[in-house]
Amino acid sequence: MKKVLYFFPLNPADRNSGSISRALGLLNYFRDRSMQVDFISKLHWGRYTKETIEAFEKATLATNLWVLRRKPVKTNSLHYFFSYKIKHILFEKKLRRAKHSIPNHTTLHLRDQFDAILQKNKYDYIIISYAYWADLIRDNPFLQHAVTIIDTHDLLTSQHQHDPGINIGAAMGDELQRVGQFDQIWAISMEETYFFKQFFPGKVHFITMMKDDPMPEPKPAEFDLIYVATHSPHNQRSVKWFLDEVYPLLPADLNICIIGNILQHVPQNIPNITRIEFAGKLDDYYNRSSVSICPMLSGTGIKIKVIEAMAFGLPVVCTTGGIDGIPDKSNNGCLVANDAKSFAGNIMLLLNNDTEYKKQSELGRAYFKKHFSKTAVYADLDKALNITP
Numbered sequence: 001m002k003k004v005l006y007f008f009p010l011n012p013a014d015r016n017s018g019s020i021s022r023a024l025g026l027l028n029y030f031r032d033r034s035m036q037v038d039f040i041s042k043l044h045w046g047r048y049t050k051e052t053i054e055a056f057e058k059a060t061l062a063t064n065l066w067v068l069r070r071k072p073v074k075t076n077s078l079h080y081f082f083s084y085k086i087k088h089i090l091f092e093k094k095l096r097r098a099k100h101s102i103p104n105h106t107t108l109h110l111r112d113q114f115d116a117i118l119q120k121n122k123y124d125y126i127i128i129s130y131a132y133w134a135d136l137i138r139d140n141p142f143l144q145h146a147v148t149i150i151d152t153h154d155l156l157t158s159q160h161q162h163d164p165g166i167n168i169g170a171a172m173g174d175e176l177q178r179v180g181q182f183d184q185i186w187a188i189s190m191e192e193t194y195f196f197k198q199f200f201p202g203k204v205h206f207i208t209m210m211k212d213d214p215m216p217e218p219k220p221a222e223f224d225l226i227y228v229a230t231h232s233p234h235n236q237r238s239v240k241w242f243l244d245e246v247y248p249l250l251p252a253d254l255n256i257c258i259i260g261n262i263l264q265h266v267p268q269n270i271p272n273i274t275r276i277e278f279a280g281k282l283d284d285y286y287n288r289s290s291v292s293i294c295p296m297l298s299g300t301g302i303k304i305k306v307i308e309a310m311a312f313g314l315p316v317v318c319t320t321g322g323i324d325g326i327p328d329k330s331n332n333g334c335l336v337a338n339d340a341k342s343f344a345g346n347i348m349l350l351l352n353n354d355t356e357y358k359k360q361s362e363l364g365r366a367y368f369k370k371h372f373s374k375t376a377v378y379a380d381l382d383k384a385l386n387i388t389p
Contacts (some may be wrong), residue, residue, distance in 0.1 A: 002035045002387070005123045005146070007114075007133060009045040009105075012061070013052040018209065018304035019153055022188065023129070025210040025374075026151075027061040029381055033389065038064040038121065040114070068113045070105070084109065095135055100167035101174040102156045106135035118142035125149060125385065131156050134178035147385075150182040151207070154301045155192050184384060189302045189325025205384040208325070209302055210377035213369065214311050217287045223274065224254045224351060226289035228282065228308070229262035234299035236265050238321075242295040243270065245340035250347065257285060286312040290357075291350050295343065296321030306334065310368035315360035317346045327371055333364020 039062035292309035302325030335346040
């Protein structure tokens, strides 16, 4: 039985983001391939409680769960300074990370806890999520010939390019150095796959988002439009643009369903909007909707809301940001427009033209099956891990 050590900083029980959907997809893959998984996460990032830890353990997605602290508990300031702080400063100096680069979240305490796990267990694969924590394996003497994998999730330099004081050149060089120390680099989007292959041609694998293939249940559409989003800064800008620029161009009687904590940034007084702060399962809402929208103005990486809509046969109206990361930019069930008038026009085309609607719906379903279904992504994972199903 193959053994996997999988580090992912968030709590899979939250189920509130695309990155968590990805983690759950990988955990299910490991279980379906009869692999033993030890799961490592972060206490602060994951917002773990006794109840969520118990829920994760009951899901049987991993044999062991370790929730690590970033720093040791400070009970005495003087003792903390001499027993940990000085050692951590020396640890950071030894790493010699580039100034004005992307953040490095690998602390000495985190590395010590990680190393302790490695010393007690031998793994076939060690998977680290995000280059923030790449130094967990840097010059690590306890890897014991495990295949090391960085699941990049995103190009972090792009995400941090507008941070105060960042130097993009230094940040990019630092990020490439971090990912380059791994045996394999997993990229979630086609653009990032192409980028990393320019530097590490033999290491990069396109392991995109995966979802169960649902059984769409056509019903009389209760909602003309559905929009699912978190309250990330990118989504905040996007929903503001849609409400300020596109919404006034649409018929006043259109029914719109908005799901997620993006609703914190949607005024209460806008008519014809059904507000769903949290939906444990989105299937019913997709089955009761006609068209999905994704008006992304910024941000990188693949959009899980677009993949979900494809899976349910919903045509998608989006900006070019909505098709970031997917392999093909046409014949995929998405109508793309970057100005408000054309965006609104695409919505009305789908709602008023049955032929066009059916065409885009069928294209989206076929595209999902080819690229994002479990069957498709499992095959890519089997190849990357040299697994015979």
